[in-house]
Amino acid sequence: MMNKTIRELTEQYPYINIYLDDFDINFDENRSFEENLKQQPDHFFEQRKMSFKEVLDEFEDYLDKAKAILEESIENVDDITIYPGKGKDGVPEPYEEITVHPGEIIAIVGETGSGKSRLLEDIEWQAEKDTPTGRTVIINGMSKKERRKTSGRQRLIAQLSQNMNFVLDMNVDEFLKMHAECFVSQGEVEVLVKKVYETAISLSGEEFSLNSSITGLSGGQSRALMIADCAYISRAPIVLIDEIENAGIDIQRAMKILVGSEKIVFIATHDPVLALFANKRIVIRNGAVSKIIERNEEEEKALHEAEKLYGRLLYLRNRIRSGEKISQFGGMA
Amino acid sequence: MRLVTFAGPPAGGKTTVLCKIIKCFKNEGIPVGAVKFDCLQTEDDRIFGAMGIPSKKGLSAELCPDHYFITNIPDVYNWGQKNDLEYLFTESAGLCNRCSPYIRNILSICIIDQLSGINSPQKIGPLLKLADMVLITKGDIVSQAEREVFYRRVQMANPHGEIYFVNGLTGQGIYEICERIKELSSECVLEEQTLRFPMPMALCSYCLGETKIGEEYQIGNVKKIG
Numbered sequence: 295m296m297n298k299t300i301r302e303l304t305e306q307y308p309y310i311n312i313y314l315d316d317f318d319i320n321f322d323e324n325r326s327f328e329e330n331l332k333q334q335p336d337h338f339f340e341q342r343k344m345s346f347k348e349v350l351d352e353f354e355d356y357l358d359k360a361k362a363i364l365e366e367s368i369e370n371v372d373d374i375t376i377y378p379g380k381g382k383d384g385v386p387e388p389y390e391e392i393t394v395h396p397g398e399i400i401a402i403v404g405e406t407g408s409g410k411s412r413l414l415e416d417i418e419w420q421a422e423k424d425t426p427t428g429r430t431v432i433i434n435g436m437s438k439k440e441r442r443k444t445s446g447r448q449r450l451i452a453q454l455s456q457n458m459n460f461v462l463d464m465n466v467d468e469f470l471k472m473h474a475e476c477f478v479s480q481g482e483v484e485v486l487v488k489k490v491y492e493t494a495i496s497l498s499g500e501e502f503s504l505n506s507s508i509t510g511l512s513g514g515q516s517r518a519l520m521i522a523d524c525a526y527i528s529r530a531p532i533v534l535i536d537e538i539e540n541a542g543i544d545i546q547r548a549m550k551i552l553v554g555s556e557k558i559v560f561i562a563t564h565d566p567v568l569a570l571f572a573n574k575r576i577v578i579r580n581g582a583v584s585k586i587i588e589r590n591e592e593e594e595k596a597l598h599e600a601e602k603l604y605g606r607l608l609y610l611r612n613r614i615r616s617g618e619k620i621s622q623f624g625g626m627a
Numbered sequence: 628m629r630l631v632t633f634a635g636p637p638a639g640g641k642t643t644v645l646c647k648i649i650k651c652f653k654n655e656g657i658p659v660g661a662v663k664f665d666c667l668q669t670e671d672d673r674i675f676g677a678m679g680i681p682s683k684k685g686l687s688a689e690l691c692p693d694h695y696f697i698t699n700i701p702d703v704y705n706w707g708q709k710n711d712l713e714y715l716f717t718e719s720a721g722l723c724n725r726c727s728p729y730i731r732n733i734l735s736i737c738i739i740d741q742l743s744g745i746n747s748p749q750k751i752g753p754l755l756k757l758a759d760m761v762l763i764t765k766g767d768i769v770s771q772a773e774r775e776v777f778y779r780r781v782q783m784a785n786p787h788g789e790i791y792f793v794n795g796l797t798g799q800g801i802y803e804i805c806e807r808i809k810e811l812s813s814e815c816v817l818e819e820q821t822l823r824f825p826m827p828m829a830l831c832s833y834c835l836g837e838t839k840i841g842e843e844y845q846i847g848n849v850k851k852i853g
Binding site: 309310311312313315316341342343356359360362363415418419424438449452453454455457458459460461462469470472473476516520523524527528530 | 752767772773778779783784786
């Protein structure tokens with residue numbers, strides 16, 4: 295590694311420019327770091343209070359650690375289990391455990407303020423009786439402390455909520471490339487960006503270009519882009535969604551895409567179709583899980599009916615959007 | 628007594644996060660104190676004081692804040708010991724991003740704001756790169772993608788440090804930070820330690836109060852843009 299030229303190093307690991315830029319040196323790209331360092335005057339080392347060898351050793355140490363991080367693979371999640379705590383009134387929750395596997399969608403339903411977000415926070419935090427609810431969340435049978443030694447807990451979980459917005463001054467193409475570069479090699483970036491972009495457009499149902507500014511996207515477009523990005527670029531195997539407004543996006547297909555990427559999805563929602571679409575739904579009342587309902591055949595029929603109704607509403611909305619005058623609702627779709 | 632230094636660019640949420648950390652230590656009955664280093668003005672010592680802990684402020688005014696910090700830290704350390712503190716937290720704002728107040732063997736924590744821009748990890752020098760822990764604030768209001776890109780860049784600027792997202796408003800993540808502070812900090816004799824990164828070699832005519840502009844007024848350690 296150390297005898298590679300600066301060009302070879304930065305082509306393989308573009309991120310190390312973050313470290314190299316700090317030296318305020320015009321590096322000769324065709325030489326190694328060591329050869330470049332040899333060209334430096336004495337005051338370069340004086341300023342840093344470091345010897346030639348110390349600067350060199352520090353760079354080697356940096357390279358080793360940075361390389362290890364870039365090549366690190368994310369832990370696969372086989373299961374996540376929630377163990378009971380207690381509700382707002384201190385009464386223990388009435389279940390033994392809730393175990394979820396990749397490809398499953400769990401809806402969290404309940405009245406506003408009942409504690410849906412709190413459950414999502416417990417999962418994000420990987421609670422170990424150290425949150426107000428006293429719940430415990432175990433991922434792959436491993437406690438939070440054990441996990442710190444292996445990989446970062448926080449990188450296992452992606453979050454999407456109403457309050458999250460794009461804040462960068464970039465267009466869609468630049469933005470997706472920047473994210474993809476975090477995880478895949480240069481050669482794979484373009485294909486991945488295209489896939490996310492096309493998925494986002496199909497989810498939002500509204501065209502936008504790769505040149506569109508991300509902060510200028512509509513609510514629906516930006517949610518669609520966030521979900522597609524989450525499904526294909528983010529490596530976090532668990533996705534927590536807190537009541538995103540559907541803003542005209544095909545939220546069911548969005549969920550299918552997420553679980554198709556072998557993610558585990560927890561979604562707090564008031565949307566009846568989405569709640570029925572989930573494999574299981576957790577009902578929260580007064581801060582506690584009060585019921586866990588698995589979708590049975592009868593509910594599947596109900597889902598089917600609800601989807602039809604939803605389709606008709608979508609159709610109606612599109613007609614209204616396009617300026618039609620509506621004379622009747624029944625029998626249109 | 629264990630000294631822990633908190634530093635970071637201005638307006639990144641340092642005081643808010645530190646207050647949550649103090650609260651967490653206080654709830655466990657651990658005696659803590661806090662000192663705020665600032666340049667021109669601060670009310671933050673009162674915020675700490677209102678939490679019922681010994682607090683102090685230092686204003687560097689016309690001096691370089693980092694030089695001011697390092698020349699005052701022994702006194703502040705003694706003050707903490709006199710107050711029978713178990714933990715003494717110092718907070719200072721990195722201003723030119725060239726320096727850092729970090730001392731070897733003293734736990735050093737950088738607090739950096741996700742909204743400060745996607746390039747900020749490469750613009751902040753030793754303040755970020757030499758920290759033992761990096762706490763990223765305001766991550767809850769941006770997209771997952773922006774969080775992941777920012778995280779990766781912080782990792783690449785500082786592959787040695789532990790990186791955490793914290794929410795200074797709700798306190799999400801603070802408990803774990805407090806546990807890590809207890810595990811990573813240690814007691815040591817301050818006078819035997821050295822700075823992790825030297826302060827800038829200054830002393831040009833402007834350090835000495837020169838206000839006029841032009842070649843003839845530039846005396847001392849002067850660097851040209853080239």
